[in-house]
Amino acid sequence: MRVLLVEDDPTTAKSIELMLTHANLNVYTTDLGEEGIDLAKLYDYDLILLDLNLPDMNGHEVLRQLRLARIETPILILSGASDTDNKIKGFGFGADDYMTKPFHREELVARIHAIIRRSKGHSQSIIRTGEIEVNLDAKTVEVDGKPVHLTGKEYQMLELLSLRKGTTLTKEMFLNHLYGGMDEPELKIIDVFICKLRKKLAQATGGETYIETVWGRGYVLRDPEPQQELPGSMALGA
Known part of the structure; x- marks a missing residue:
């Protein structure tokens, strides 16, 4: 399965890459929201992991533009913000799930598999x-x-x-x-x-x-x- 990671913090990005690679997922990373949008339009990913605090644009705006462009790839928001307003805004723009940093590798991998299965019409693994x-x-x-x-x-x-x-x-x-x-x-x-x-x-x-x-x-x-x-x-x- 192919995952696009949009995360600007190099340490966090590397950590997530190692987590997902260990789980036999193919990970492609960018630190810019604009590039994330371009990659999502150009290539076929099974899931997008999206940070909200990006250097060039807000993650919510990335999400909004992807959905306006009819990119239906499932999107899981990864954010340090745990407030309800951010979560509601994310779901309102079309996010499929929201995880607050820090998180456990097992939970992240489990959520990724569950989201991808549901997006393909499969409730079981x-x-x-x-x-x-x-x-x-x-x-x-x-x-x-x-x-x-x-x-x-x-x-x-x-x-x-x-x-x-x-x-x-x-x-x-x-x-x-x-x-x-x-x-x-x-x-x-x-x-x-x-x-x-x-x-x-x-x-x-x-x-x-x-x-x-x-x-x-x-x-x-x-x-x-x-x-x-x-x-x-x-x-x-x-």
Whole structure:
């Protein structure tokens, strides 16, 4: 999952980066509100962490401009201000949650996961597609209780497909999710990852097809179609 952190204090920013990286979250940081707005418009993030006291503009104004620009990415405000007025103003401008500094790493990570799950329409941490279970908190994949061993990139792709199940995702979206604009390889690497992921899922599920190719557009994760019985099969052995 990709998180944009808008925080001007370098010590706090570094601390949060370490917290989230330890929780296997990809973190991208800026110390300016204006740059945060530009990044949120340009790239696809799962969540934005927003400080209110920024050097170039107030965090509430950043939030207001993002919502006016129809950026629907969930936003969690991180602030040293615990007064009710700041919280009400933040929620009024479209914030999804508000945490007061200092906070515990476990609570921050738990809130991030919960907000992202709700934003994708999932109330639980486990997303089920057919026989496949993706645990967003543990970063694991199981089929009928047995672990499916994926590489980091393969898991990230399956996680994105699961969170947006039924939605066609372009190769550019995968590339952005995996690399975030940093040292991105060519688009064809996505085909390679998808091929390997398909093989592992097919092996674990007895040959079921979960990832479909949408020609000219990208890939989509769907529940496998139930196999229809052959005509007359019920009469065999009668």
